[in-house]
Amino acid sequence: MDVNFSPEEEAFRQEVRSFIEQNFTPQMREAMGEEVKSKEAYLAWHKALYKKGWVAPHWPKQYGGTGWNVTQRYIFNEENARAETTPLLPFGLSMVAPVIFTFGNDEQKKKYLPRILSGEDWWCQGYSEPGSGSDLASLRTKAVREGDHYIVNGQKTWTTLAQYADWIFCLVRTDANAKQQEGISFLLIDMKTPGITVKPIIVLDGAHEVNEVFFDNVKVPVENRIGEENKGWTYAKFLLVNERSGIAGVARSKKAIERLKEIARAETLDGKPLITTDEFAGKIAELEIDLTALEYTELRTLAQESKGQMAGPESSILKIKGTEVQQRITELTLEAVGYYGYPDERKFGDNEYIGPDYALGSAGRYFNMRKASIYGGSNEIQRNIIAKAVLGL
DSSP: OOOOOOOOHHHHHHHHHHHHHSSSSSHHHHHOOOOOOOOOHHHHHHHHHHHHSSSSSSSSGGTTOOOOHHHHHHHHHHHHHTTTOOOOHHIIIIIIIIHHHHHHHHHHHHHHHHHHHHHHSEEEEEEOOOOOOSSSGGGOHHHHEEETEEEEEEEEEEEEGGOOOOEEEEEEESSSSSSSGGGEEEEEETTTTTEEOOOOOOOOOOEEEEEEEEEEEEHHHHHHHHTTTTTTTHHHHHHHHHHHHHOOOOOHHHHHHHHHHHHHHSSEEEEEEEESHHHHHHHHHHHHHHHHHHHHHHHHHHHHHTOOOOTTHHHHHHHHHHHHHHHHHHHHHHHHHHGSSSTTSSTTTTEEOOOOOGGTTHHHHHHGGGGGTTTTTOOHHHHHIIIISSSSS
């Protein structure tokens, strides 16, 4: 595998870098640093990339993709990570859109894809339910067909940013007598439909990021179903492969390790920079080795995609190691800043914070990142997939 970039690819890198420098504004960066982020803050960079035609590099060109090859997409992601641009929300662009343009009919493609591309429609994901987390196929939200509509009743939970969403893509049970995976359908539901209630879940750091979503006799047109009735598990698995690959987050983890090193140079232990101590330097080195191995695994996956091969069980490897690396970065950051990392301890008086700015929010990020090994299918489930599909056990 050749990991060197050609002159043409380096020229493309410079083009991307220049665009980011000129269009990712200080206002965008400042807005993403706020504790409570507005819908506009999340979408500002999305809309700038849409105007350029770069918002969906992984989409087929016929639906608004860039036509870039996998190397160009890799460079694009690297440069966005280097500049710490606002991450694009995956629910529309990377999750439901590929399901729609792969399995949807022409009318669905025409209706939904342009609005996802422009950011006009904000999507959220209706998968997890109380009691049906990693065992997703045990979901109980049901949809009963009545003429040309389904009547949906049930509950979804941990629904990220549902408070802003225009639409939700949902797995629902349409055949209670079939085997678990065989009685599920994939519905697209307008969040303005009567009977939908969104209730916030306030997480440990005080943020409102996730929600409960309740469905009480919600009327959904049959035309909003993707593909065949009771075949939704097929589309759900396709979506999860895309989600797990994206969760790896290699480029942004590389940037996060750079920041961790800067912190470790600034913090001291017994009068010496923390990064010079054998124990902490060893932890960073181990982390970098794991990230390098993960990066080459991702590159091999991209090389397969460039040959027209779809990502398969290897996406589970990317998901496991990617989330473990992300968790360890936040853990070592909290260890490095010590006392100043604890949110309630940094306050002095009502508003003033003491200690270095890089410590602010480190505890919140640590606690928030605990979920990474659970969402997208828990890492324990991913190991079972690898054992069965890769090792043949």
